[in-house]
Amino acid sequence: MTKMFHCTRTPWHGRASQNLLRLSTTRFTLAHNSKFISPSVRVPFCSSLLRIRSRLSVPPHSAIQRVSRRSFTYHRVTMSPATISSAQVTESATKKRKLVDSEDVTEVPSRSAISPAPVLQVKLLSDKAKVPTRGSALAAGYDIYGVEDFLIKAQDRGVIATDLAVAIPAGYYGRIAPRSGLATKHGLQTGAGVVDADYRGPLKILLFNQSNEDFQVHAGDRIAQMVIEKIITPEVVAVAELDETERGENGFGSTGGFGGKPTNVVEDVAMKETDEKTVFVEQATEPVATSPASENEPEKTEAPAEETAPEQSEPSRK
Numbered sequence: 001m002t003k004m005f006h007c008t009r010t011p012w013h014g015r016a017s018q019n020l021l022r023l024s025t026t027r028f029t030l031a032h033n034s035k036f037i038s039p040s041v042r043v044p045f046c047s048s049l050l051r052i053r054s055r056l057s058v059p060p061h062s063a064i065q066r067v068s069r070r071s072f073t074y075h076r077v078t079m080s081p082a083t084i085s086s087a088q089v090t091e092s093a094t095k096k097r098k099l100v101d102s103e104d105v106t107e108v109p110s111r112s113a114i115s116p117a118p119v120l121q122v123k124l125l126s127d128k129a130k131v132p133t134r135g136s137a138l139a140a141g142y143d144i145y146g147v148e149d150f151l152i153k154a155q156d157r158g159v160i161a162t163d164l165a166v167a168i169p170a171g172y173y174g175r176i177a178p179r180s181g182l183a184t185k186h187g188l189q190t191g192a193g194v195v196d197a198d199y200r201g202p203l204k205i206l207l208f209n210q211s212n213e214d215f216q217v218h219a220g221d222r223i224a225q226m227v228i229e230k231i232i233t234p235e236v237v238a239v240a241e242l243d244e245t246e247r248g249e250n251g252f253g254s255t256g257g258f259g260g261k262p263t264n265v266v267e268d269v270a271m272k273e274t275d276e277k278t279v280f281v282e283q284a285t286e287p288v289a290t291s292p293a294s295e296n297e298p299e300k301t302e303a304p305a306e307e308t309a310p311e312q313s314e315p316s317r318k
């Protein structure tokens, strides 16, 4: 059942927004499907809009749509699996004033009370398609099943059909990731891998066979996994200057490369004195001593004498 609250009082501030929230919790939860939004249902725009958004954790493009500087569409819906119908509720002027001016409203609902968990809708496009599954209760990824036999030659790649179409919730995307077992045992990696929330075509899995042996994919195999990740899509703004940071333009190994010292680690002096590995790393980060001066100081190197003084060792080999 869909119900919408209509108010004409403006502007709304803090407590008014709480009233709005409280009102919403009695009957409404938030809609994730913009097709249910009616342009005729508007409430005045107020400075609390952002707060309402943050308290409700409203996903982008869902329940609140700004219409103009002063108004926005606010839409809530309670969805039952079977039916969704809609109706508009216009509160009386007295009730509206009560709601706006009430002093005793402090309760703000928790997110779980008002916002349904996002749903990953899947459509099976053939009899061979399988609904993605998760391997354990807290598994992050949904295992994706291929629907065809496919030989991926060594060091080659293949695009495997899944005969699945998906509707990822707005504000999220699907990341296709390798299954670690296939990656470690058979060198199978995934490529491409960004499934947009508005994509409704058949989901395909790009697999790279990085091993030196051909890999046979069988219909019904779990070939990859899809992780649903939250994203933001901020407005892009071209600026003349970017803000300054400590790193600045340094990148590509500027902090020391693979063996470099992490800058956030405080050295343990006692360990430095006793641990050979630590001493080695210390030396590696210093400039290598190549000047003639260092060659004149053999006590500072552990290398055999003939390697540090080749001009002396050469005659003895002859």
Ligand SMILES: O=c1ccn([C@H]2C[C@H](O)[C@@H](COP(=O)(O)OP(=O)(O)OP(=O)(O)O)O2)c(=O)[nH]1
Pocket: 176, 191, 192, 193, 194, 195, 196, 197, 199, 202, 203, 204, 205, 206
């Ligand atoms: O591993 C993947 C990656 C993408 N897709 C689908 C979903 C995604 O939404 C669509 C487009 O992907 P993407 O945007 O990465 O491709 P593009 O080359 O930029 O194509 P487009 O111009 O259509 O966006 O293809 C898959 O099925 N599997």
